[in-house]
Amino acid sequence: ILPDDVPTVVRHLRLYLAEVDLLILTGGIGPTPDDITREAVSTVAGVPLVVHPEAQACLEAYYGDRMNGSRMVMARVPQGAVLIPNPISAAPGFLVARMAVFPGIPRMLSEMFGWLKPLVEGRREGRVTLYSQAPESAYAGIMQETIAGSQGVRIGSYPLLEGGYKVRIVFRSEDVKRAMASADAFTEKMRAEGMEITHRTEEGGSDEES
Incomplete structure (x- = not known):
């Protein structure tokens, strides 16, 4: 409300x-x-x-x-x-x-x-959401690489300013496995550059702390 x-x-x-x-x-x-x-x-x-x-x-x-x-x-x-x-x-x-x-x-x-x-009816889109405190400009190149290598996956980045800075990177696909694989690839590239993913959620209710 x-x-x-x-x-x-x-x-x-x-x-x-x-x-x-x-x-x-x-x-x-x-x-x-x-x-x-x-x-x-x-x-x-x-x-x-x-x-x-x-x-x-x-x-x-x-x-x-x-x-x-x-x-x-x-x-x-x-x-x-x-x-x-x-x-x-x-x-x-x-x-x-x-x-x-x-x-x-x-x-x-x-x-x-x-x-x-x-x-x-019959529509259910897979979604994986990653959270990070990295500035968007720092991972823009990684995001572009991931988009290029993720067929059938839509990726968006959304800053959240309330309660301190963080960003939400959302991976959407009709095939949740594709969204998960794309998020995995993005996470691996982020960590290789010294940027952490602080939290991850997946459609269907499974949450995991990184």
């Missing part, structure tokens, strides 16, 4: 997106000033908020002559977002930039959540 503060939510969304393929958010898309999720998501996605014609039509049909400016806020979504239908109140959720956004009301969430199922 995050506070209703756009910079705080934006910071956490960027952090989480570095780790996952799909980020699911609930709450903060109602019509009141404290509903700031849509603004934070649009900031992270790098697109403006716009009134979605289909969302507007659904809300107008649902509310009729009770439609007003406050309720129109719920038709605003990040530009390019795909609407997630809401069969209860017509106020939609939306999917944009690997972020799926739902209302926080449990009954609505339950009714709408099935929309995601076809998007995620």
